[in-house]
Amino acid sequence: MADRILWLHDKYLMKSAIDDLRPLMRPVFIWDDAYFQSRGYTLKRLVFIYETLCDLDIEIFHGPTLDVLTSLAPKSIQVFHSADTTVKSLIAQMAQDFDIQVVHPAPFVKNFEMSEYRRFFKYWNATNKSALLHDGGV
Amino acid sequence: MKPLQTTFSDRNALIEHVASLAPWATGSASPIQGGETAAEHHLRAIDPVDYGKTRNYGDGRITRLSPYLHHGIVDLNTVRNHALRAVEDPKQASKLIQELAWRDFWQRVADAHPDWLWQDVEPYKTGFLADTYATTLPDDIAQGQTDVACLNDFIHQLLNTGYIHNHARMYIASYIVHFRRVKWQAGARWFLQHLLDGDEASNNLSWQWVASTFSNKPYFFNLENVQKFFGTTVDTALERNRALDADYETLAKRLFPHGITQDG
Numbered sequence: 001m002a003d004r005i006l007w008l009h010d011k012y013l014m015k016s017a018i019d020d021l022r023p024l025m026r027p028v029f030i031w032d033d034a035y036f037q038s039r040g041y042t043l044k045r046l047v048f049i050y051e052t053l054c055d056l057d058i059e060i061f062h063g064p065t066l067d068v069l070t071s072l073a074p075k076s077i078q079v080f081h082s083a084d085t086t087v088k089s090l091i092a093q094m095a096q097d098f099d100i101q102v103v104h105p106a107p108f109v110k111n112f113e114m115s116e117y118r119r120f121f122k123y124w125n126a127t128n129k130s131a132l133l134h135d136g137g138v
Numbered sequence: 139m140k141p142l143q144t145t146f147s148d149r150n151a152l153i154e155h156v157a158s159l160a161p162w163a164t165g166s167a168s169p170i171q172g173g174e175t176a177a178e179h180h181l182r183a184i185d186p187v188d189y190g191k192t193r194n195y196g197d198g199r200i201t202r203l204s205p206y207l208h209h210g211i212v213d214l215n216t217v218r219n220h221a222l223r224a225v226e227d228p229k230q231a232s233k234l235i236q237e238l239a240w241r242d243f244w245q246r247v248a249d250a251h252p253d254w255l256w257q258d259v260e261p262y263k264t265g266f267l268a269d270t271y272a273t274t275l276p277d278d279i280a281q282g283q284t285d286v287a288c289l290n291d292f293i294h295q296l297l298n299t300g301y302i303h304n305h306a307r308m309y310i311a312s313y314i315v316h317f318r319r320v321k322w323q324a325g326a327r328w329f330l331q332h333l334l335d336g337d338e339a340s341n342n343l344s345w346q347w348v349a350s351t352f353s354n355k356p357y358f359f360n361l362e363n364v365q366k367f368f369g370t371t372v373d374t375a376l377e378r379n380r381a382l383d384a385d386y387e388t389l390a391k392r393l394f395p396h397g398i399t400q401d402g
Contacts, residue, residue, distance in 0.1 A: 042331060055172075
C-alpha cells in the first residue's frame with residue numbers, strides 16, 4: 001500500500017472519496033509554499049485548507065511537491081481530476097517522473113457530451129432533465 | 139520525513155500553526171471554518187424553496203457552500219441529492235440545482251478551453267476596445283475606499299471574511315469593469331486572492347460574463363437595484379452612493395456612450 005500514493009490537491013478534499021481509496025493507497029497532502037504563493041492565497045484561505053486537511057486523517061508533508069514525492073518514492077500516484085490549470089500543470093510535471101493515474105469523480109449530469117461551450121443556456125437545455133434527477137440519472 | 143501536526147487544542151492554535159508555516163501570507167483567518175463538519179452544517183441548512191425565492195437578496199437563504207464546493211469537500215452531486223430530498227417535487231429545487239449546473243458548466247468550459255480562463259473569449263460589447271481598459275486595479279477599490287459606500291461595505295466583507303454574496307460579486311465586477319473601465323482580468327485576479335471559494339473557472343468566466351466578453355451584453359446595475367436587494371445589509375444611502383444613482387437608460391448612455399453592440 002505504501003508504494004501507492006493518493007496525492008491530494010486543494011481542489012478535491014472529499015473525505016468519503018479519500019476513505020474509499022485509503023485501503024489501497026496512502027493519502028498524502030504536500031504543503032508546498034511555492035504552490036500557495038503562486039496563487040496569492042491569503043491566510044484566510046490557508047487556514048481554511050488546513051482545517052479541512054485536519055478533518056481527513058491524512059499525512060501532511062511540508063516542502064516542494066516534486067521533492068517530497070521523490071523522497072516518498074511511490075511506484076504509482078493517483079490524483080483526483082481538476083479543471084484548475086495550476087493543478088493540471090503540476091500533474092503534468094509529476095508525470096515526467098512518476099506513473100500517474102487520474103481519478104474522475106462521478107459527473108453532475110450523465111450521458112452528456114458537451115460540444116457548445118459559449119452559452120450556458122445551451123448546456124442547460126440539454127442537461128436540465130438529468131440535473132434534476134438523483135445522482136444525475138443513470 | 140516527519141508529517142506536520144494535525145491535532146490542536148483549539149482553533150487559535152491551528153491558526154498560529156498555519157501562520158508559522160506561511161509567514162509570507164497576508165491577512166488574518168476568516169470566521170468561516172473549513173472541514174467536512176462545517177460543510178455538513180451548511181448542507182443540513184439547505185432550503186431549496188426559500189433559496190429559489192430569496193437567493194438574490196443580501197439576507198436571502200443562500201447555501202454558503204461555495205468554499206466547500208470549490209475545495210471538493212462536498213461535490214455538486216451531494217448537494218443536488220440533498221436538495222432533492224428536501225422537496226416533494228424536483229422542480230421546487232430547480233433554481234438551486236441550476237446554480238450548481240452553472241458551476242458544472244464553468245468546469246467543463248475550463249477543461250475544454252483553458253486558454254479562455256485569462257483571455258477574452260469574445261470582444262467587449264461595450265463599444266470600447268479591450269486595450270482602452272486599465273490593466274491594474276486602482277488602490278481605492280483594493281482597499282474598499284471608493285466613493286460608493288455600498289461597494290466599500292461589500293469589499294470590506296470580502297477582505298475580512300473571504301466571502302461575499304454572489305449578487306454583490308456581480309456589482310463589484312460591473313463597477314470595476316464598466317464604471318471604472320478596468321480589465322476584468324485585474325478584478326478576477328484580486329477576487330481569486332481573497333475569496334475562500336476563488337475558483338479560476340467559475341470566477342474568471344463569471345467576470346467575463348459581466349464584462350460581456352463571454353455574454354451578449356454587459357451587466358450593469360444602479361443604486362435602486364442595490365437598495366432593493368441589499369438595503370438592509372449595506373449602506374445604500376443616496377448621498378454616499380451618487381455614482382450609482384441613475385435610471386438604466388441614463389446609466390447606459392453614461393457607461394457606454396458609443397452604444398452597446400450585439401454579438402448577433
